[in-house]
Amino acid sequence: MKQFMLSVVGSCGYEEKTAWGKEIGWIYGSVTEDILTGFKMHCTGWRSIYRMPVRPAFKGLAPINLSDRLHQVLRWALGSVEIFFSRHCPLRYGWSGGRLKLLQRLAYINTIVYPFTSLPLVAYCTLPAICLLTGKFIIPMLSNLAAVWFLCLFLSIITTSVLEIRWSGVSIEELWRNKQFWVIGGGSAHLFLSCFKDS
Structure with a gap:
């Protein structure tokens, strides 16, 4: 019986033609529905635990080359930017209930703002090169306190x-x-989404 229940739940077909998912806060139609679902469930008072069984419950596929990895990062960043501009943005949504702990909110905020870190990252990577090529040091001298x-x-x-x-x-x-891939993703996929989201 246990094996049957695991296969039913693992297949994700147990909620077809039911309102079960919507009743507990499942979010549909998003690239990153897992983040939105977890956020909404936590806002309504659900608690979650970290479970790491010896035998993996589910196995997924991982990208095997840089092209696939960049495509995956682009999709995740798209979902994060989508949440940032939606009504479920953790910066605005779910404050009235007070059921979300501060560290949980900060973790959800972190998942939606990371694509925007590409803008300072590109500046950080290009400004030294500009200084070397032009011979001008454009960053002011720092005081001792700074x-x-x-x-x-x-x-x-x-x-x-x-x-x-x-x-x-x-x-x-x-x-x-x-860290190397973070720079590659930040200078390509994240930057593209941060700059051209509305175009």
Whole structure:
């Protein structure tokens, strides 16, 4: 019986021609319906737990080359930008019930604003090249206090990366590869969506 129930739930056909999904807050018709569904369910008071069974419950497909990966990143970024401009934006939606914890809201906000990080990323990558080519240093000198704030911010980013490595068991090589791809995605797919979303 348990195997039958798992196959029924795993097939996702158990809710066809029913209102079950809409009753508990399922969101349909979005590229990133998983984020929207989780957000709406948390706003209505549902709780979630992290479950990592020894035997995987579901297996998915992962992109095998850069082209497929960029297509996937573009789709995810499109969904995030879509949520940002929708009525379900975590910056505006669900404040009245007070059921969403602050860290949950910040996590959902993070999922919708990351495509916009491409704009400062492109500036960060191109400004040094412009300075080298023109021979002009266009960034003003920092005061001692500003330098201390910058150093604290930089160290906090490094500390966060080190903690992520320790908690997740990811190797430094894999983290470095992920950072490289973040720059590639930020300079292409995310940038395209941030600049040309309405066109």
